[in-house]
Amino acid sequence: MSGSAGGGRPTNPLSLKIVRRMFGRLSGPEQTLRRVRNTVRMQRGRPIQRTNVFVGNVRAKRKVGIYGFGGCDLTFLTGVGQLLQPRLDASLCIQRASAVHGARSDFVLQALDRVDGPVLDEVVDKLGLDPAAFTSTLFEPRFAVPDHNRLGTYPKDIVVLSVAADLSRTLYRHRTDGLLVDPGGWWLNADMTQVLGDLDRVKWFSATFKKLGKVSLDGYLDNLTRIVAELRSRTGAVVVVCNTLVVDPGAAAVDYQFANSPATVRRRQFAIGLRQTADAAGFLVLDVDRVTKATGISGQADFVHYTPDQKQALRREFMRLVERHTTLLGS
Amino acid sequence: MASVPVSNSDGSGGIVLTDSPDVIDSIGRPGLLASRSGEPVRVMVEPSVRSDVLVQRLGGGAVDIPPDVPVGAAAWLDAATASGIATAKVAAISLAAELADSVYRHRHSGVLFQVGDGDEPDAETERWLRERCEAVGPIDEDLTAANLARVVGVLGDTRLVVYNLSTYVPDGDDIDAAIAFGDRAQRLDLALATVAGEHSMVVVDADRIVAELGAGEHVIAPGRYSAEAASDISEEAVAQVDALGVLDPMASELSLLVIPRYDRRTTAGSITRWHKSAGDAVDPGDLLFDIAFGGLASRLGATKDVKMSNRVMTLGVVAAEAGHILHIAPTAEVSVGDRVAVIGVRPDLDPGTTDELTPHFRVGLRVMER
Numbered sequence: 050m051s052g053s054a055g056g057g058r059p060t061n062p063l064s065l066k067i068v069r070r071m072f073g074r075l076s077g078p079e080q081t082l083r084r085v086r087n088t089v090r091m092q093r094g095r096p097i098q099r100t101n102v103f104v105g106n107v108r109a110k111r112k113v114g115i116y117g118f119g120g121c122d123l124t125f126l127t128g129v130g131q132l133l134q135p136r137l138d139a140s141l142c143i144q145r146a147s148a149v150h151g152a153r154s155d156f157v158l159q160a161l162d163r164v165d166g167p168v169l170d171e172v173v174d175k176l177g178l179d180p181a182a183f184t185s186t187l188f189e190p191r192f193a194v195p196d197h198n199r200l201g202t203y204p205k206d207i208v209v210l211s212v213a214a215d216l217s218r219t220l221y222r223h224r225t226d227g228l229l230v231d232p233g234g235w236w237l238n239a240d241m242t243q244v245l246g247d248l249d250r251v252k253w254f255s256a257t258f259k260k261l262g263k264v265s266l267d268g269y270l271d272n273l274t275r276i277v278a279e280l281r282s283r284t285g286a287v288v289v290v291c292n293t294l295v296v297d298p299g300a301a302a303v304d305y306q307f308a309n310s311p312a313t314v315r316r317r318q319f320a321i322g323l324r325q326t327a328d329a330a331g332f333l334v335l336d337v338d339r340v341t342k343a344t345g346i347s348g349q350a351d352f353v354h355y356t357p358d359q360k361q362a363l364r365r366e367f368m369r370l371v372e373r374h375t376t377l378l379g380s
Numbered sequence: 381m382a383s384v385p386v387s388n389s390d391g392s393g394g395i396v397l398t399d400s401p402d403v404i405d406s407i408g409r410p411g412l413l414a415s416r417s418g419e420p421v422r423v424m425v426e427p428s429v430r431s432d433v434l435v436q437r438l439g440g441g442a443v444d445i446p447p448d449v450p451v452g453a454a455a456w457l458d459a460a461t462a463s464g465i466a467t468a469k470v471a472a473i474s475l476a477a478e479l480a481d482s483v484y485r486h487r488h489s490g491v492l493f494q495v496g497d498g499d500e501p502d503a504e505t506e507r508w509l510r511e512r513c514e515a516v517g518p519i520d521e522d523l524t525a526a527n528l529a530r531v532v533g534v535l536g537d538t539r540l541v542v543y544n545l546s547t548y549v550p551d552g553d554d555i556d557a558a559i560a561f562g563d564r565a566q567r568l569d570l571a572l573a574t575v576a577g578e579h580s581m582v583v584v585d586a587d588r589i590v591a592e593l594g595a596g597e598h599v600i601a602p603g604r605y606s607a608e609a610a611s612d613i614s615e616e617a618v619a620q621v622d623a624l625g626v627l628d629p630m631a632s633e634l635s636l637l638v639i640p641r642y643d644r645r646t647t648a649g650s651i652t653r654w655h656k657s658a659g660d661a662v663d664p665g666d667l668l669f670d671i672a673f674g675g676l677a678s679r680l681g682a683t684k685d686v687k688m689s690n691r692v693m694t695l696g697v698v699a700a701e702a703g704h705i706l707h708i709a710p711t712a713e714v715s716v717g718d719r720v721a722v723i724g725v726r727p728d729l730d731p732g733t734t735d736e737l738t739p740h741f742r743v744g745l746r747v748m749e750r
Binding site: 294295296297298299311313314317318320321324336338339341342343344345346347369 | 548
């Protein structure tokens with residue numbers, strides 16, 4: 050395949066570079082070219098690897114699926130395919146779904162507890178949110194490969210979650226309906242001149258929603274326990290939960306206010322809480338904190354964006370968990 | 381360590397270090413503290429003990445040493461009952477001490493003491509330990525936090541510097557043990573961070589510093605780091621002690637202006653502009669020179685689709701105290717730690733009389749452009 054050795058980011062072929070030069074990044078022609086290219090690759094028995102999807106050995110009858118649900122800190126996951134697929138007599142699909150603003154535990158549970166309604170339609174419309182974020186996709190037992198429906202669906206043998214969203218995201222609750230919303234997609238991705246220019250929407254949001262703030266540690270662990278129980282009963286998956294690096298990479302040596310940095314304290318609290326809850330709740334912990342520290346954190350932009358070396362180390366640690374705690378590779 | 385004066389009786393006006401490897405290998409390196417001060421710094425070393433023993437040690441002489449102590453245990457009891465920390469300006473201890481599981485209590489007197497690592501008690505001492513004492517067992521993190529708070533309360537004007545622990549240890553053949561240690565260290569670091577937020581103490585964040593370098597290569601054992609890591613830890617620890625004002629660099633009439641470190645990416649750069657000339661007076665807050673650090677691509681290499689190979693960050697170096705610039709080195713390409721100017725308390729001093737003990741001129745950093 051056209052990719053860097055060891056599962057790093059694939060290099061772009063000349064045809065893609067030409068299309069990008071002519072039409073710009075992520076244009077319609079680029080996406081068409083990608084689909085065609087992936088189809089040809091699959092017909093030749095080669096794996097597809099993109100940021101969020103890996104599919105390999107599509108001709109095999111047995112299917113193995115790994116489903117990641119979380120933000121940027123889980124981008125290492127699809128690279129596991131390079132390590133795991135050669136050891137499997139099966140077609141492996143690894144997908145990372147969602148984004149950090151759709152992955153906070155209370156928001157995820159909301160999809161199990163409530164049904165669609167007019168308020169949801171209005172909120173989705175006014176905030177420009179993806180309606181799929183409010184569905185219980187995570188808890189469905191199988192998942193499809195994006196853009197390749199004819200490959201059918203894959204089972205969720207392993208589901209990978211992350212603590213990152215619960216560490217950082219703030220939710221808002223609809224004052225009358227109770228609907229939880231993380232408007233990150235709207236505020237972060239929209240043209241701010243457009244957002245600020247539409248003051249009616251801003252006023253509507255302020256009048257309609259109440260800020261919930263960040264989730265407490267106890268609240269998170271209760272939510273996670275329920276999520277894991279639901280996942281195990283509905284999908285039969287082995288559940289892996291990733292912690293994050295707890296310290297701040299690149300912290301200035303002239304900044305000595307360690308004790309006044311509650312974000313690092315919160316991350317430590319959550320890392321400890323995860324470990325203490327894992328056995329009883331029935332999930333495995335992928336100790337991202339340990340792996341990233343061992344590899345070296347000086348190249349990190351922040352605590353959830355990992356360097357290529359760190360991602361490769363995380364893939365090896367994930368493989369260790371697979372070998373030790375699952376039957377995917379035989380007993 | 382050998383060249384550092386050892387005392388466990390009186391720390392008056394000096395700096396007391398406990399002999400934990402992370403403390404001694406970094407801030408305890410011979411001459412290091414003196415090089416940042418214009419006058420001799422009195423440094424004393426005491427045995428590193430767990431916080432419950434330390435609380436007892438600082439108890440103000442209320443400890444009655446049991447009369448039945450055998451000769452082989454005398455040093456343990458001495459270390460558990462006498463301390464110069466209370467009269468020192470600064471005391472540096474380490475969370476590594478909390479890992480000790482060799483703390484005992486003398487049943488009759490209730491006195492706590494700690495058996496030193498690697499100590500082999502003779503038969504008499506072993507019998508005394510067995511018959512007259514009981515093992516206390518591992519310490520709980522909450523108790524560590526409570527003990528540290530009590531230590532701060534007892535110390536009064538003495539500033540407490542505490543090294544936290546790298547949560548990484550090499551796994552060898554036992555990954556479970558390594559992970560279990562990581563959890564324990566994580567809880568201890570959290571306890572320290574929490575208590576440090578409520579009580580006046582300084583934390584040396586060894587966990588972060590070692591992780592910046594790569595803990596996989598730089599952690600030898602719990603609380604024991606490579607020479608390179610110890611050097612980086614000492615840089616931060618000395619700066620923190622310096623910031624407490626106990627080193628008094630202006631006791632010397634001359635000081636050296638050196639290239640400061642902003643973070644671990646910025647190791648070499650170019651001076652792009654001097655805002656002062658030789659002969660100029662300097663006041664606190666004056667901009668001295670600009671320095672451009674390049675080669676920052678690795679820091680942002682993890683960010684998708686961003687190529688930062690030409691990225692440059694320009695920092696302004698700002699005076700934190702007053703003086704007169706006596707000499708400016710003509711070089712433009714510099715590295716962190718390079719001496720670029722000599723500053724005197726008066727304009728008529730000879731800048732050529734600096735030596736290894738000449739203190740560093742205090743500066744701050746201001747991000748000018750990134």
